[in-house]
Amino acid sequence: PGSPPLSGTGTVTVLVDDVNDNVPVFTSATFHTTIPEDAPTGTDVLLVNSSDADVGLNGVISYSLTGGNGQFSINPATGQIITSSLLDREARANYQLLVVATDGGQPLGMSSSATVSVVVADINDNPPHFHHHPYVTHIPAFISAGGFRF
Ligand SMILES: [Ca+2]
Numbered sequence: 001p002g003s004p005p006l007s008g009t010g011t012v013t014v015l016v017d018d019v020n021d022n023v024p025v026f027t028s029a030t031f032h033t034t035i036p037e038d039a040p041t042g043t044d045v046l047l048v049n050s051s052d053a054d055v056g057l058n059g060v061i062s063y064s065l066t067g068g069n070g071q072f073s074i075n076p077a078t079g080q081i082i083t084s085s086l087l088d089r090e091a092r093a094n095y096q097l098l099v100v101a102t103d104g105g106q107p108l109g110m111s112s113s114a115t116v117s118v119v120v121a122d123i124n125d126n127p128p129h130f131h132h133h134p135y136v137t138h139i140p141a142f143i144s145a146g147g148f149r150f
């Protein structure tokens with residue numbers, strides 16, 4: 001004879017501190033896009049996307065952009081690349097941008113990068129011009145102003 005064993009159920013919650021062990025991952029290592037040379041300043045060029053498996057700040061991504069000669073800028077929070085000035089295909093027809101995604105890990109975030117190749121598409125914005133001017137007009141010097149009659 002003995003007392004029955006006591007049993008019961010309970011819930012134990014284990015809190016796991018997240019460690020910043022995941023680097024932001026872009027959906028692609030390289031992106032390609034085309035934009036017409038007459039695009040106004042502020043035109044959407046491309047939305048780059050990356051994800052980070054960590055939680056909290058360790059998974060919050062901010063974007064920065066280099067290259068592109070100051071012609072492009074990126075929204076640090078969304079990854080949206082826009083034009084920041086007017087383009088001219090006759091001056092430069094393509095750009096290679098480097099986008100870096102950095103998470104908010106402390107003390108140092110982890111980062112990864114992707115390249116964005118931008119082709120500037122031609123718009124017919126230059127009228128044909130003559131290399132030589134075949135028509136040379138002489139206006140006789142003796143005709144005074146107001147001397148023409150139409
Ligand atoms: Ca991370």
Ligand SMILES: [Ca+2]
Pocket residue numbers: 037087088089090091125
């Ligand atoms: Ca042009």
Ligand SMILES: [Ca+2]
Pocket residue numbers: 037089090122123124125126
């Ligand atoms: Ca053109």
